[in-house]
Amino acid sequence: MSARPAGDFKIGYRQDMAILHTAFFRWGFLLLVAALLAAPLWLGNRIFLLTTIGIFAIGATGLALLTGFTGQISLGHAAFMAIGAYSSAVLTGALRVPFVAAIPLAGLVAFALGAFVALPSLRIKGLYLAIATLAFQFLTDYTIIHAVGEGLGAISVRAPRIGPWILRGETAMYYIVLTVWLAGGVFAANLVRTRIGLALMAVRDRDYAAQVLGINLLAYKALAFGLAAFYAGIAGGLWASYNRLITPEHFTITQSIDYVAMIVMGGLTSVWGPHLGAAFVTALSQGLKIVTPTLVTIAPSFGKIATPLREIVFGGILIALLIWEPGGLAMLLRKLKRYLDLWPFGY
Amino acid sequence: MAEFIAGGLVNGLAVGSIYALIALGFALLYKSTKILNLAHGELVLFGGYLAIGLTHFLPFPLAVFLTLVAAGLLGFAVERVVMRPLFGQPVLSVIIVTLALGYIVRGVMVGLWGGATRQFPTVLPTGTVAIGGLVIQRVGVYSAGTALLLLLIFWLFFRYSLVGIAMRAAANDQLTASALGVSLRRVFAYAWAFAAIAAAVGGVLLGLWLGVNFALGSVGLKALAAVILGGLDSIPGAILGGLAIGVTETTIGGYIDAHIIYGFKDIVAFVVILVVLMIRPYGLFGTEHIERL
Numbered sequence: 001m002s003a004r005p006a007g008d009f010k011i012g013y014r015q016d017m018a019i020l021h022t023a024f025f026r027w028g029f030l031l032l033v034a035a036l037l038a039a040p041l042w043l044g045n046r047i048f049l050l051t052t053i054g055i056f057a058i059g060a061t062g063l064a065l066l067t068g069f070t071g072q073i074s075l076g077h078a079a080f081m082a083i084g085a086y087s088s089a090v091l092t093g094a095l096r097v098p099f100v101a102a103i104p105l106a107g108l109v110a111f112a113l114g115a116f117v118a119l120p121s122l123r124i125k126g127l128y129l130a131i132a133t134l135a136f137q138f139l140t141d142y143t144i145i146h147a148v149g150e151g152l153g154a155i156s157v158r159a160p161r162i163g164p165w166i167l168r169g170e171t172a173m174y175y176i177v178l179t180v181w182l183a184g185g186v187f188a189a190n191l192v193r194t195r196i197g198l199a200l201m202a203v204r205d206r207d208y209a210a211q212v213l214g215i216n217l218l219a220y221k222a223l224a225f226g227l228a229a230f231y232a233g234i235a236g237g238l239w240a241s242y243n244r245l246i247t248p249e250h251f252t253i254t255q256s257i258d259y260v261a262m263i264v265m266g267g268l269t270s271v272w273g274p275h276l277g278a279a280f281v282t283a284l285s286q287g288l289k290i291v292t293p294t295l296v297t298i299a300p301s302f303g304k305i306a307t308p309l310r311e312i313v314f315g316g317i318l319i320a321l322l323i324w325e326p327g328g329l330a331m332l333l334r335k336l337k338r339y340l341d342l343w344p345f346g347y
Numbered sequence: 348m349a350e351f352i353a354g355g356l357v358n359g360l361a362v363g364s365i366y367a368l369i370a371l372g373f374a375l376l377y378k379s380t381k382i383l384n385l386a387h388g389e390l391v392l393f394g395g396y397l398a399i400g401l402t403h404f405l406p407f408p409l410a411v412f413l414t415l416v417a418a419g420l421l422g423f424a425v426e427r428v429v430m431r432p433l434f435g436q437p438v439l440s441v442i443i444v445t446l447a448l449g450y451i452v453r454g455v456m457v458g459l460w461g462g463a464t465r466q467f468p469t470v471l472p473t474g475t476v477a478i479g480g481l482v483i484q485r486v487g488v489y490s491a492g493t494a495l496l497l498l499l500i501f502w503l504f505f506r507y508s509l510v511g512i513a514m515r516a517a518a519n520d521q522l523t524a525s526a527l528g529v530s531l532r533r534v535f536a537y538a539w540a541f542a543a544i545a546a547a548v549g550g551v552l553l554g555l556w557l558g559v560n561f562a563l564g565s566v567g568l569k570a571l572a573a574v575i576l577g578g579l580d581s582i583p584g585a586i587l588g589g590l591a592i593g594v595t596e597t598t599i600g601g602y603i604d605a606h607i608i609y610g611f612k613d614i615v616a617f618v619v620i621l622v623v624l625m626i627r628p629y630g631l632f633g634t635e636h637i638e639r640l
Contacts, residue, residue, distance in 0.1 A: 073439050124628045126438050127383045131575060132624050134568075135617040142614045257446055264443055308454035315450030322440050322447075323432045 019189050019271065036178055040171045047170050051242060053282045054177040055235050060262040060274035061188045062231025067260070068268035069192055070224035071204030072121060073130040076137035077232055077259040082144060082251035084110045084233025085240040089157045092241075099160040099167075099241065103180075106237040107230045114229025118222040125207075137253050144248050153248040160241040173242050180238060184231060189271040191227075200224055261318055267330025276329040284317075285310060354482070355598035361487035363593020364494035365552045367586040369566060370573035371501065372545030374585035377574070378518040379538040382430065382441055386449030387546055388567020389456075394418055394547025395554035395563045396456040399465055407468070411551055415544050421452075422543030426536045449564070457561050464560040490552040497548060498586060505582075510537060518580075565613075569596070572616035576623050578633020587631070592616060 010016045020026045040047050063077045088106035091097040097105065117136060121129055145153040160167045160176065167173060191197050199220050202210035211217045240246045258281060266277025288310050325332055373387050384390075394414055401410035425448060433444055476485050505511035516524040517534040525531050549570075550563055573592045577584025592615075600615035629635045 067439065073442065075442075120625060124624050127442070127579075128575075128624055128628050130383070130438075130442055131571065131620060135620040135624075138568075138614060138617045139621070142610070146608060146610070257450075260443055260446070264439075268439075308458045311450040311454035312458070315447040315454065318447035319429055319444055319451075322436075322444050323429070326436070326440060 047174050051174045051177050053279045054181040055238050057275045057278035058184045059232045059235035060278045062228040063259050064263045064274040066224050066228035070200040074133045076133035078251040078255035079137045079140035080110045080229040080232035081236035084236030085246050088237035088240050089155050092158050103237040107233040110233025111226040111230040115222040115226035118225030121221045141248050156245050157240045267328030270330035273330045359594030359597035361491040363590035364491040366593050367589025368494045369549035369570040370585040370589040372542035373570050373574050376538050376542040378580045380535050385445045388564040389449035389452040390543050390546035391550040391566050392563040394550030395559040398551045399559045418543040418547035419540040422540035426539040462561040464558045466558045486556045569616045572620045575620050578630030581632035584632035
């Protein structure tokens with residue numbers, strides 16, 4: 001019944017390194033892209049969901065490169081998003097840089113800061129690095145609150161314009177995000193199979209062993225932090241243009257933990273992980289927002305627990321996933337595929 | 348100026364003794380289980396919230412006692428249900444699990460009792476007291492006294508009781524202790540219960556002083572700073588670190604807060620963390636970790 005091979009029959013490096021292994025996946029990916037391109041048609045005014053997913057997926061891809069592929073734990077990813085967002089706000093606002101140039105520039109600002117933050121990562125590792133990034137997160141929040149917008153940290157952002165067009169409305173923003181999202185996702189998927197990606201994974205598995213093999217630890221750790229910050233900065237810039245008013249509340253430690261939750265739920269060492277995770281987390285947040293009022297009308301005593309419900313559900317799902325399926329959604333899908341491959345005689 | 352510094356010192360030591368108590372649980376947990384518990388602040392919040400919730404029905408001492416029992420049970424439950432299946436997992440998983448745990452504890456507590464600030468009924472005499480010309484809140488004196496008493500009790504516990512000695516043995520060298528008949532599972536369970544109880548006491552003391560609200564959870568981060576300063580796996584370091592953070596926060600932080608830039612007091616702990624990590628990552632008394640290939 002199945003036209004797929006019953007095992008790995010790769011007969012060349014090209015096949016082995018392919019991101020989409022079989023025709024099924026290649027057609028599936030094309031269909032997915034087509035569906036995303038046509039999304040405004042079938043999602044209507046709920047297109048904001050995909051825009052949000054796209055922005056978070058871009059940020060999460062960066063964190064996946066850093067944490068999943070290089071093994072450096074960061075609890076301050078939202079700080080880089082904030083840096084990107086505020087940079088792009090200042091660039092497009094006060095400095096009149098066009099939108100198309102401002103977003104990459106914001107990413108580059110974040111890249112520079114990320115690489116700078118990485119400098120101590122030669123000395124401090126693992127737990128200590130996580131704590132340092134946590135402290136960085138709080139200090140960035142504090143600096144922004146006190147440096148911008150008279151002690152509130154709020155700043156308004158000009159509507160993005162490309163050439164003569166001023167882009168207003170959900171759909172225009174969606175296509176911008178989608179373009180960057182696809183580009184960023186494909187770039188990351190390709191990066192991890194190049195020399196750089198292999199070096200990053202070597203650093204993850206055993207940093208000193210990697211150094212003995214001739215990998216410049218400082219350069220690659222700085223690169224990983226920089227890349228992660230670059231992705232976060234781009235996501236922040238897009239978020240700023242999308243929301244038009246940014247405050248530090250968008251970029252707190254909660255957001256950082258959400259990012260970590262995304263890559264863990266999605267699957268740490270899969271190129272699909274951050275996208276799955278971002279979609280799952282966004283869908284879950286929005287779903288809870290829709291479900292909660294209904295639940296409250298059914299059981300009024302439930303009302304008090306409604307606000308922190310998101311925290312409880314998130315915590316529960318994270319713990320359950322880490323205990324039973326540390327590979328995340330990507331691994332679940334792979335297991336499902338393996339099960340279906342051999343169905344109905346799975347032995 | 349001299350008065351400001353002296354007042355800051357006394358108040359700082361009072362707050363610092365509470366931080367020290369919380370940090371002690373943190374350091375003990377790390378020492379015996381190698382788990383960095385980012386849910387520690389939420390355990391503090393748990394203590395404060397539960398105690399204030401129970402004082403509505405029960406007399407204050409009984410409420411506090413029940414809170415401590417509940418905290419101990421929570422510690423046991425966390426170890427059995429969440430941490431034991433994750434034994435030996437990578438650092439990242441364990442960190443995230445403690446974060447998730449914190450989410451759940453905070454969610455349930457804030458869900459049950461709301462996030463607004465509430466005060467304990469006045470069980471202790473209020474007002475201020477003058478010590479050698481320095482004015483300090485009476486609550487502060489009681490808190491510091493309780494914290495010191497508990498630190499002494501904990502010290503005696505680890506020095507003389509069999510469980511305490513087993514825990515120290517496991518903290519020193521897990522494999523050897525295990526070979527000599529110390530049950531690591533029980534030691535881990537006791538460490539969690541102990542950390543939860545110390546945090547809950549800290550929550551009640553801070554609640555008596557400042558009132559209870561959801562910000563109690565962020566105290567865990569100050570304990571984190573204290574532990575980093577003292578060295579993650581050093582108990583005396585945690586105590587000294589707690590006192591030092593308390594004093595730094597009230598004197599230097601208070602000064603900058605009042606004269607230079609607003610809100611600096613809350614950020615002092617993180618500045619300390621970054622500075623310590625840059626200069627001496629293993630802290631003042633921590634074991635320097637030498638890595639081999």
